[in-house]
Amino acid sequence: MAQINRNLVNVILILIFILQNNANSQTKTGKDDIRIIYARKTDEEIKIDGNLFEKSWEKVSPQADFIQLEPHKGKLATEKTEVKVLYNEENLYIGFKCYTSSPSDIIASITRRDQLLGSGHQSRKSDDNVVIIIDTFNDMRNGYCFAINPLGTQLDMKIANDGRSRDTNWDSGWKAKAQKHKWGWSAEFSIPFKIMRFNISKNMVWGINFGRFISKKLETDWWSGRMDEDFRISQGGILMGLDILKKEKDLHLIPYSTSRQEKITSKNIQGRWKEEIGLDIEYNPISNLTSNFTINPDFASVEGDREQINLTRFELQFPEKRRFFLEGSELFRNRIRVFYSRRIGNILYGGKATGKFKKYNIAMINVQAEKVQDDPYTDNNESFPEANISVFRAQRDILKSSTIGLLAVNKQWKGGYNRVVSLDATLNLPYHLYGTAQFVGSWPGNLTKGSAFFLRLERRSNIYDYHLRYTNLGEEFRERVNPVGFIRDDDRHELDSAVRYKWWIKGKKLDYIDYRSNYNIYWSHKKILRSYDIWERLRFYFVNKLSIETMYDYEFKLFEKRFFNNKKSIKIGYNTEEWTSKEIEFQWGKNFDRDYKLYSASAKFKPSRKLSIEYSLKRLIFNPDPNNNTTFINILICNYQFNPDLFIRLFVQNNSSIDRYYIYSIFGYRFRPPYSAIYVVFTNDRFCSLHKTIETNRILFLKFSYSLDL
Template sequence: MKEFIFFLLVAANVLWGQNHPSKKMILHKTDELIRIDGKIEYAWSQADSSTDFVQFSPFHGKTPSVKTTVRLLATDDALFCLFVCQQKKEDIQRLTGVLDNFTGDAVSLMLDTFGNRRTAYKFAVSASGVRSDCLLLDDARDRDYNWDGIWFAQSKIYDWGYVVEIKIPFKSIQFTRGLDEWGLDFDRWVSSEKEDIYWCIYEENEGQRISKFGRLVFDNFKITTKSAHLEIYPVGITKVSYLSQKNYEVNPDFGLDVLFNPSEKINFQLTANPDFAQIEADPYEFNISRYESYFAERRPFFIEGNEIFKAAGRQRHSGFYRPLELFYSRRIGKKLPDGSEVPLLFGAKASGRIAPYEYGAFLALTGEAEYESDGEKQTEERAAFGSVRLKRQILNNSSVGLLIVNKSTSHENNGVIDVDGAFRGASWQLAYQLARSYKNNSGDFAASAGFTRLSKRWLALMRTRYVGENFDVDGVGFVPWRGTGELIAITGPRWYFPEGDISSILFYGGGILNYEKVDAFTDRGGLLGFNMQFRSNWGGEMTFVIANSKDENIRYQFYQANANSWFNISPDWFANFYVNFSKTYNFSRDYLAFYASGGGFFRWNVIEQLQVGTSVNFFVEGNKDNEIEEVTFNSRPFLSLTPVNNLNVRLYFDNVGFRSTKRFEQTIFGLLFSYNFSPKSWIYLAINEIRDCSNEYDSLGQLLPTQLHVVDRAGVLKIKYLYYF
């Protein structure tokens, strides 16, 4: 029996263990003052340093074309980092930008302060001094750019290159107390060479992994500063709404946001009289399926810190598997059929870590709202929304979690209980999810799972999903596919080339099963695909699908062909495009026909302070006679001016037109002024105007000629200031 137990322990170590990181830096403590100004001071001579970087791309494993030196120091209350980046001055791309939104040459510092080899902070700074930060999640498979920390950085450009200095107060980040080392890595993007270099070495097929970070070893000292601070944000808001002609309604208001971190193990976020207004309108969505469209959350209160409520398994570089979204915050304060919104009265969140656990809780209260639908008056009841989340790390780099989400009104309880998790190795992941919904006394089950293995020579992907017919989470989540099941499996060879113009080639094929109870049929099909990426930073992919299908009692041969490509071959512009052609059932028109779509996106850095670009999409619907029924066109051109860092003016137009009318049927004009004048302190001015060709009447009630006219116009001025204790 002892021998058997010993065998299991050895097998588990082989299966779950990771290579022990070999790179190491020593963190020395200093009492000297370090100014964050991009100048190299004498104090930095006390710091440990490293120049041992290696290319991840375009030539994996090769020596970088430029030299990078990094140094780290600590004081009683902060960590300091210095990057010295050698490069020809004329080759440095130094564009202005705002927090979490910049392009050009940049460096990054990454810290696993929890010691779990699964989660890390990333602090990035461009050559022009623009900051970006995020959380690396699930061994760097996913990222959360909604996290914003309080830290400081400055850059300075010299004839021989540029320097970046970073200061991170210990109290502004969470960490596991008592550790004598943290996980560590550095990154640098060299725009002129399209070169991505890291301090740590990663496999090309895997990408970055926190489990393979190097070590930052504390030199005979412990961090004594408590990760405790208080952030208070008074928020002043003024809304101007269009009523008719020259009539407007002005509504000044005031709100208060509070973020309190009593320790490194927990933080609280409260908001009183919140403004949850969305700054920018949703992009146009064209949908011919039988299911509702999904729109991403854009309201700051809901997206900040929401990673704790996500089910395990998301991967940033692959949208192949997405777990069921059981907490869909756009159900809270939602838009009603007449365009009005449900008022939000109060919101609160709490989250934290007590190794090996992570936990979170959420509460929001909404008020009663009256609205009109199909000419009848309706009432949206007052409601309380709540969620509780608990996750535990297991087997070094894997996790298991519990999620409960609930909406309560005077007449109904609607919610879900979910168990999810993921088993992970460096090159593979198996994610799973099992959920039970409830709506008063009824409910049903749903489940999903996804497997990915990305070896050096072979790719294998599988995902499956089952949603019971009575699985109803419409009040809290986004799972519209009731009474369905799905299974997709893909595999194929992949080649990496260390030299030459082509960096990788992938062929893949697989099978598809898709069951919908409403049709009492299981679609069966197969797919083939081809992907090629070039070392000059562009690539393309083609996919072909064929299946025996049934919709609305019509059996038919479904087929689809897709092609897409992306181009990032110049530091000054970026572009991508796609085309799609299929034979499928059009649920918006209720018949079987061909369907085609295409489009792309283009962005150009005109000068260091100005970007212009546009997205363009077209949708072609066929009819039963195999002729074109309608062509819908949508474009969203924009202009983004950033005269200095952290101050931006953005203009955009969203246009929708139809071939049948030979005109634009709707246009949305948007202007957004934003100024990040201090850490986590902003001034916003947003103006949105919607015009369409709906019926318009004069003062006598007579119908006017059809033309674009204003149906809504609104402006919001919002000032948010951080008091930091």
């Protein structure tokens, strides 16, 4: 134990030394290198076809000289990229010309919307693409992102916290096309002003940046040339020349009707048809405020959760997929997760609003959740009375690109309530330093036992990341917050540190080496050691597209007794920097006094331009296995994209440990994107309950929605 403590102290001292040493070796980026691009007003009709043939484009001088972020930071891009900006009263037009010395090296496979950059914080770029980032308030914190690949596949997302929070669930009506040429490829964007929030004025000044990813070379280029990391709002350039004196009020009334046939054996529902209607409203009354309302929303078209293997004793977190909760969710994300919308079941009605008023970001949600019935086929009691949930978020800009914030959550039902208040700070400091802090209190009950806080200091760029964090979770914090939030555990004094570094070799055989490690230890409030964890990973990516990755993890856990777990793995992949990739992995070790082996394999194929197929297999074997946890998990995903707004998707999975087979299929046609659409969905979920009975949930669902744009 003493050796573990000494090792932890050594790690902390090394991290502090690295932070200080790197800080001393850096210089601040001055304001004199900020690039400026001017938008030219046009009265000519711009046809969005990706060709840039209109005369207005010829009258604009292009901006070029993109700078590499990776692999050779600060050097000129290896391929020439030009960008131009036009506008009229309704739209912002942006055109790209992406020159390529070898057009046959252009890589484009993805046809599904919002998949170009992967998901999560560590975005995975795979296709060639161009990116636009627009900071309409020029606050160097938040913005909009639009991207397209050479196939014309689009991505849009909101960016918050100076690029550290990205929400690809935002979906709005804008146009873009791409065309391939002998010299490379071009792209043309039309972005309506009405889909963005901003303050109306003459001679507006917006933040802006343009990016290009060249997949064959693993090269990321940015126009501003000052980037330390992808999507950093504060390190972009400036857009000038916009003169907009009015903005259209954006009102969408979206009525919808649904019809479904259900067979649910646990509820004794046998094939009856059920029809419902509902209404969604989106209204932007002023240029810097967006509001949404929903009555009787239907979430039956939402795809089911993927099966996961859980080698811990804590609850698994699943992503939110319901659109009402997705859009704008980036404002409610904090390290201590006090609002987790998956805790909310079906809702009767709800509303939300987001806006920017001078230095304040404001967001509000209020929903009425219907009564939840207990499932008699599980051991847990899931029943809960009808409840009202309110969430309020306020965030104030401070310093250059930092914020302080308040988040309050209230869940009220007949006979009880849960209330949580969170205060947070995000500090973007010089020398790539980044500090965050959060304090949370919860009621009812003793505030000390129901409170938590953390302090975190990080230094990060595109090639390295070091952090040191202290967290304190009260003894009753999990029980208090989990009715509205997501807390895996409590009763902790926790220290956590991590190191990541990426060496760009770009040699004859090796492209890069990526090293990551994490060290964690925590005690109870009674000063009893509960856990420590040492995790190391090393990855090599070769020029021939082969990758090799090794991982080692050693941990101590205290539950009803002391457990010493460990796991080792080796993973081999091919072409993993592109979408069409293959991987195999073998992991083995000890898990809570059981030996285990985990075999994994995955592959992504593109049999044709429109058809994509993903398959993954996991085989988990425990020895001994008294609880029959040994399992096979298979997941198959097929997507046929006729065009960006017409698709068929199939999602199939099985889990042998619970004898589960799940099928989800959807036909979707957005005839007036993004809101007017037809969906036909079929789901079949067959599984063995805890009472060893076979249950079947089968639903055929039809939905028609039409947007009335007023």
